[in-house]
Amino acid sequence: MVKWEISRLFKNRKFKIAFTLQLLVILLIIPLFGSYVRSLEEGGFFNLTIGGKGYIPIGVSSEENSLVDIISENDRFDILFLERERGLELLRSGRISALLILEEDFEIKIRSYRSSTVWIYIDEENPKSVSAYSELNTIVSGFKDGVIEARIRDLSIEDPEIELFTELPIGNGQEAIDQDMRQVEEEAPVEEELEVVERPSSIQDQIERTRETFEDERGGYIVLLVLLLPLFLSGGMLIDLLISEKERRTGEMLLALPTERQKIYYSKFISIGTIIFSQLLFWVLALYYFGRVSNPLIIFPLMVTAILLLSITGLIGIYSKNYKDSSLIVTVTFILLFIMLFGTSTLYVAGLKEIAAISPLSLVIAIESGTFSVREALVSILPSLGFSLGLIYLSKTLYKKDEFYFGPRPSISELTYEFAGKLRLSGILYSPYYIAFIFGFIAIFISIILEIFFGIITLYFIESVFVILFLWAAIEEFSKSIGVFSAAKYFPLKWYEGMLSGMASGFGFALLENIIFTVFTLNIFPEYALRIFVMRTFLSGGVHIVSTGIIGIGISERRYLIPAFILGIMIHFLYNITVLRGVL
Amino acid sequence: MIEFLGVSKSFGNHKALEDANITIEDGTTIGIVGPNGAGKTTLIRLLCGILKPTEGQIVIDGKDLEKYPTDIKKIIGYLPEEPNLYERPKAGELLEYFGLLYGVPRGKVHERIDELLALVGLSDRKDWRVSSFSKGMRQRLAISRALIHDPKIIVLDEPTMGLDPLTSRRIRDFIKTLKKDKTIILCSHYMNEAEQLCDKIAIIDKGKIRAYDTVENLKKIYIKEKMFKVGLKNMKSEILDRISCDEKLKILERRENYIIIKAEDYKDLSYILKEEVIYFEDLTPSLEEVFIELVGSKND
Numbered sequence: 001m002v003k004w005e006i007s008r009l010f011k012n013r014k015f016k017i018a019f020t021l022q023l024l025v026i027l028l029i030i031p032l033f034g035s036y037v038r039s040l041e042e043g044g045f046f047n048l049t050i051g052g053k054g055y056i057p058i059g060v061s062s063e064e065n066s067l068v069d070i071i072s073e074n075d076r077f078d079i080l081f082l083e084r085e086r087g088l089e090l091l092r093s094g095r096i097s098a099l100l101i102l103e104e105d106f107e108i109k110i111r112s113y114r115s116s117t118v119w120i121y122i123d124e125e126n127p128k129s130v131s132a133y134s135e136l137n138t139i140v141s142g143f144k145d146g147v148i149e150a151r152i153r154d155l156s157i158e159d160p161e162i163e164l165f166t167e168l169p170i171g172n173g174q175e176a177i178d179q180d181m182r183q184v185e186e187e188a189p190v191e192e193e194l195e196v197v198e199r200p201s202s203i204q205d206q207i208e209r210t211r212e213t214f215e216d217e218r219g220g221y222i223v224l225l226v227l228l229l230p231l232f233l234s235g236g237m238l239i240d241l242l243i244s245e246k247e248r249r250t251g252e253m254l255l256a257l258p259t260e261r262q263k264i265y266y267s268k269f270i271s272i273g274t275i276i277f278s279q280l281l282f283w284v285l286a287l288y289y290f291g292r293v294s295n296p297l298i299i300f301p302l303m304v305t306a307i308l309l310l311s312i313t314g315l316i317g318i319y320s321k322n323y324k325d326s327s328l329i330v331t332v333t334f335i336l337l338f339i340m341l342f343g344t345s346t347l348y349v350a351g352l353k354e355i356a357a358i359s360p361l362s363l364v365i366a367i368e369s370g371t372f373s374v375r376e377a378l379v380s381i382l383p384s385l386g387f388s389l390g391l392i393y394l395s396k397t398l399y400k401k402d403e404f405y406f407g408p409r410p411s412i413s414e415l416t417y418e419f420a421g422k423l424r425l426s427g428i429l430y431s432p433y434y435i436a437f438i439f440g441f442i443a444i445f446i447s448i449i450l451e452i453f454f455g456i457i458t459l460y461f462i463e464s465v466f467v468i469l470f471l472w473a474a475i476e477e478f479s480k481s482i483g484v485f486s487a488a489k490y491f492p493l494k495w496y497e498g499m500l501s502g503m504a505s506g507f508g509f510a511l512l513e514n515i516i517f518t519v520f521t522l523n524i525f526p527e528y529a530l531r532i533f534v535m536r537t538f539l540s541g542g543v544h545i546v547s548t549g550i551i552g553i554g555i556s557e558r559r560y561l562i563p564a565f566i567l568g569i570m571i572h573f574l575y576n577i578t579v580l581r582g583v584l
Numbered sequence: 585m586i587e588f589l590g591v592s593k594s595f596g597n598h599k600a601l602e603d604a605n606i607t608i609e610d611g612t613t614i615g616i617v618g619p620n621g622a623g624k625t626t627l628i629r630l631l632c633g634i635l636k637p638t639e640g641q642i643v644i645d646g647k648d649l650e651k652y653p654t655d656i657k658k659i660i661g662y663l664p665e666e667p668n669l670y671e672r673p674k675a676g677e678l679l680e681y682f683g684l685l686y687g688v689p690r691g692k693v694h695e696r697i698d699e700l701l702a703l704v705g706l707s708d709r710k711d712w713r714v715s716s717f718s719k720g721m722r723q724r725l726a727i728s729r730a731l732i733h734d735p736k737i738i739v740l741d742e743p744t745m746g747l748d749p750l751t752s753r754r755i756r757d758f759i760k761t762l763k764k765d766k767t768i769i770l771c772s773h774y775m776n777e778a779e780q781l782c783d784k785i786a787i788i789d790k791g792k793i794r795a796y797d798t799v800e801n802l803k804k805i806y807i808k809e810k811m812f813k814v815g816l817k818n819m820k821s822e823i824l825d826r827i828s829c830d831e832k833l834k835i836l837e838r839r840e841n842y843i844i845i846k847a848e849d850y851k852d853l854s855y856i857l858k859e860e861v862i863y864f865e866d867l868t869p870s871l872e873e874v875f876i877e878l879v880g881s882k883n884d
Contacts, residue, residue: 407595
């Protein structure tokens with residue numbers, strides 16, 4: 001069946017067009033991107049460094065000094081140690097992209113508080129030279145800033161006068177080669193002080209840090225932009241495969257086949273998966289061959305991302321009755337997914353690596369910049385893979401239900417009722433509480449999405465943390481109340497049953513929220529994880545249970561609905577403020 | 585043998601089929617008739633394992649369909665109401681795909697395809713894309729697909745709907761040839777078709793099976809009075825008077841050369857037929873009248 005699906009896909013005109021477009025875009029990126037970068041860089045207003053390990057060959061006149069040590073840490077440089085004359089010769093012939101000449105006594109001078117000069121020779125006609133200059137200039141500037149800072153701290157003296165000569169290369173050819181760039185270095189007594197990474201003390205520092213980190217890891221970031229294209233298209237293809245069978249009714253014949261129903265879903269998933277994996281492999285190897293990717297291992301996190309996308313789109317395909325039905329869900333999901341995937345990878349580039357590590361795309365950047373670890377890989381891959389497997393299981397379960405093909409499609413509330421409404425504990429039916437509890441889990445995802453969306457908008461227009469805290473309290477309470485409303489839809493609730501349902505929803509919400517928090521804490525401050533989990537269980541958990549319990553009373557006794565909501569939200573809001581103020 | 589044992593199917597709150605109990609003997613042809621939305625298609629989808637019953641059991645050859653769906657589906661060939669064919673592949677490719685999925689050995693599948701395409705008159709279209717086929721050709725191709733694995737049970741949902749009379753007749757004739765050694769379940773709107781092809785008829789309405797028997801028995805049970813047109817050489821007044829006095833008979837129409845009589849049974853006319861009969865016609869209502877009798881009044 002998989003073979004047939006793949007063969008059908010390759011015969012599908014829409015797929016052929018999409019595939020060809022992807023091929024063209026990705027192949028064109030290789031030459032065009034270089035030209036684009038070059039034009040940007042020559043324009044002097046923006047610069048980007050592309051390419052992977054050893055992409056920029058440079059010559060350096062001196063081996064043993066702290067500046068060269070730092071330059072050597074940059075994987076993009078392929079460093080040759082040579083004399084000035086030989087270096088200039090290689091620069092003219094294009095064998096190296098830049099030549100860095102240091103004074104022989106550079107190390108002694110900076111350690112003994114004396115100035116030293118650094119010359120950077122480049123060939124303007126060589127686009128790599130401009131990139132090399134940009135990279136070297138950033139490193140040298142950073143080195144200079146570092147030694148100044150170290151000197152201020154260690155000697156506790158006022159800011160020294162800094163003499164900085166920066167001339168952008170002008171002219172071209174031979175003339176350009178003779179153009180030297182002088183960076184006047186300040187004295188630095190202790191070398192290791194340069195590497196101290198401080199928490200940014202101001203917004204400006206944070207911006208600066210972000211810029212620098214971005215420059216280091218933007219290569220990986222750009223690779224992401226390119227490779228996400230086939231990933232998103234593949235999601236669309238899976239939806240098409242699933243929904244076209246419903247719309248054209250061809251799926252009815254598949255259901256009549258002597259095969260288990262879930263295998264039909266799996267065959268579609270696997271066929272699209274096979275195609276996307278082959279595509280990814282091809283693109284990554286091609287990009288690696290042309291030097292746009294430094295490590296082909298990025299294929300693994302990309303595959304995990306593909307599985308995540310396919311599992312989400314597969315579920316949409318199964319849940320939707322037709323194309324019209326799916327189009328809205330797909331649009332919203334793709335936007336959210338794009339924000340989530342790119343949001344996290346942007347956080348990674350911005351330096352918030354511990355939080356961003358949860359996205360497999362962050363791992364792509366980490367692999368590209370050569371900074372990934374096994375722990376980081378596991379943190380990036382396991383949650384996405386686990387979530388994907390959960391979605392695949394859910395899709396399989398729904399695909400087996402007749403209603404998703406023939407009958408009126410059940411709502412999420414009806415599905416929850418079908419599942420939770422019949423659960424018994426010791427022979428007693430606790431249905432409303434089960435339903436509310438399960439919706440508590442769902443509520444957290446709804447809340448996260450709405451909080452991010454409205455949070456950004458509110459912050460943009462009203463720069464008030466209190467408004468955001470109130471907004472978040474309201475969003476979370478409304479999300480949790482869906483569980484109680486759903487329970488009340490199937491079971492008439494007395495006030496105390498409404499309260500218990502609300503508490504169950506709050507408990508479900510708090511439980512999952514705590515698990516998520518604890519996972520993050522384990523990654524950032526492992527020693528505090530248990531403490532935070534316990535603290536949150538009693539404080540945040542308690543507040544969620546109480547606030548939604550009150551709202552539950554309002555839902556069961558409708559005359560108290562609005563006062564109950566106001567009270568529940570206010571309790572939550574007050575708790576948020578106390579947390580912000582550091583009282584707890 | 586196919587047994588429906590208290591089978592019900594619900595979609596949400598809507599009961600599409602309720603407590604269906606029928607037994608279909610091997611080698612018989614069964615017609616499922618009923619108005620639109622009566623539950624005919626639900627019943628045959630349940631039989632094909634496309635839908636799962638909400639309640640009850642479907643047992644085929646002693647095996648519960650829900651427990652052994654794969655084994656049972658192998659012996660069922662299904663023709664849905666719409667041909668539901670993939671557009672891009674060629675006719676031969678499509679049949680090959682379904683043949684292989686139904687477990688026809690790779691070495692025999694092409695032979696089977698040629699045989700079936702010849703049977704439905706599409707041999708010359710084997711390498712044509714399905715998208716180029718007319719409605720009748722699609723239906724014939726879909727029949728081939730349903731028969732590709734030589735199933736023991738054939739389920740046909742409205743096989744002639746929307747087809748021109750010539751193609752319809754061709755398909756009906758084809759079904760007659762299949763009747764020899766297969767169990768056929770035929771779902772149809774056309775009473776004549778069902779009456780003509782089926783050994784037994786199930787009349788279904790609002791999700792319930794209202795009647796299930798042979799056509800003759802259904803007529804006997806549901807049509808209490810029959811009508812006969814009798815032309816006599818001499819319309820003697822004494823015979824007409826006798827008929828008028830007979831409680832079992834009623835003259836509906838009297839003309840110079842013939843009379844139309846309503847009777848419970850043919851035998852009641854015996855003394856009339858002793859006279860010199862020059863014309864006789866049984867005007868007894870068809871299956872359609874049975875259908876209207878059962879379904880019509882309730883739907884009015």
